Amino acid sequence: MTQANTTTAPTTPVTTPVTVLGLGEMGRSLARAFVAAGHPTTVWNRSPEKGEDVVALGAVRAASAEEAVRASGLVVVCLVDYDASDAVLEPLAGALEGRVLVNLTSDIPARSRQAAAWAEKHSLSYLDGAIMVPVDVVGTDQGLVLHSGDRAAYETYAPVLKALGAQAPFLGEDHGQAAALDMAMLDFFYGAMGGLVHAFALGRAEGIEPASLAPYLTSITGILPPIVEYTAAEAGSGAYTADGANLGMMAASVDHILHTAKGHRLDVSQLAGLKSLTDRAIVQGRGPESWSSLVEVIAADS
Numbered sequence: 001m002t003q004a005n006t007t008t009a010p011t012t013p014v015t016t017p018v019t020v021l022g023l024g025e026m027g028r029s030l031a032r033a034f035v036a037a038g039h040p041t042t043v044w045n046r047s048p049e050k051g052e053d054v055v056a057l058g059a060v061r062a063a064s065a066e067e068a069v070r071a072s073g074l075v076v077v078c079l080v081d082y083d084a085s086d087a088v089l090e091p092l093a094g095a096l097e098g099r100v101l102v103n104l105t106s107d108i109p110a111r112s113r114q115a116a117a118w119a120e121k122h123s124l125s126y127l128d129g130a131i132m133v134p135v136d137v138v139g140t141d142q143g144l145v146l147h148s149g150d151r152a153a154y155e156t157y158a159p160v161l162k163a164l165g166a167q168a169p170f171l172g173e174d175h176g177q178a179a180a181l182d183m184a185m186l187d188f189f190y191g192a193m194g195g196l197v198h199a200f201a202l203g204r205a206e207g208i209e210p211a212s213l214a215p216y217l218t219s220i221t222g223i224l225p226p227i228v229e230y231t232a233a234e235a236g237s238g239a240y241t242a243d244g245a246n247l248g249m250m251a252a253s254v255d256h257i258l259h260t261a262k263g264h265r266l267d268v269s270q271l272a273g274l275k276s277l278t279d280r281a282i283v284q285g286r287g288p289e290s291w292s293s294l295v296e297v298i299a300a301d302s
Helices: 025-036 052-057 065-070 082-096 109-121 151-164 177-205 210-221 224-237 247-263 269-283 291-300
Strands: 018-021 041-044 074-077 100-103 125-131 145-149
Touching: 018 025, 018 065, 025 041, 025 052, 025 151, 041 052, 041 065, 065 082, 074 082, 082 100, 082 109, 100 109, 100 151, 109 125, 109 177, 125 151, 125 177, 145 151, 145 177, 177 210, 177 247, 177 269, 224 291, 247 269, 247 291, 269 291
Parallel strands: 018 041, 018 074, 074 100, 100 125
Antiparallel strands: 125 145
């Protein structure tokens, strides 16, 4: 009796034509990722001299933005800001009809929602996104690109969008959510980066070599993940019970750092803002609570 052949034939990855509008550093990294994933990629840039590297890899350069849009069902735009993307997209409303537009331009949530309103006015399928990694991480397993807006459009093209990074979560139908999460994450990042360079300046003023300080700062970064987790839990519940050092004790440390920095005539603008925040918290009677309660003090100022 002949045994049935149960060997599974190798599958060929599904390729989808995609267009990339904008060939700055990030735009070129997006185009490279799509080409590397095997998707036929059309590119366009206002300055035609850009993008020779991606064309050399196999991308096709369109002669005009409209030609580029009409080449693909998925159109990805990545420009310097929404003023630039609006200027490019406004004349293309007709050409975009029946296609999915994904705007990965970085800007504020309000601009994302304005762009979504423009797309809705023209009956366009629109996703807004935020690229959360540098150019050299785009297209890798560590790549993170956030998406929000048209759910059906996302579900249709999610496999293609994951060429830009294995992590491509859909955040919901509010088009501003991707930009909002982007702003919140960068708020944390740049606040931490400001503290980092200030710590090196203060240490150097006290005669501590930066290379000597670095390992101790690294030990602090190691305790941040659990701090993020319990701060999230407290901000979500509104219960700020101090476990160990309370806000009052930590506010005293802020005061000591501020006076040390002032003694060396360092810039103290970031520290002064933090000191003002903790002072208001103490006046409100939050001294016995946890540091997380500063979330409420900040929100009260909005």
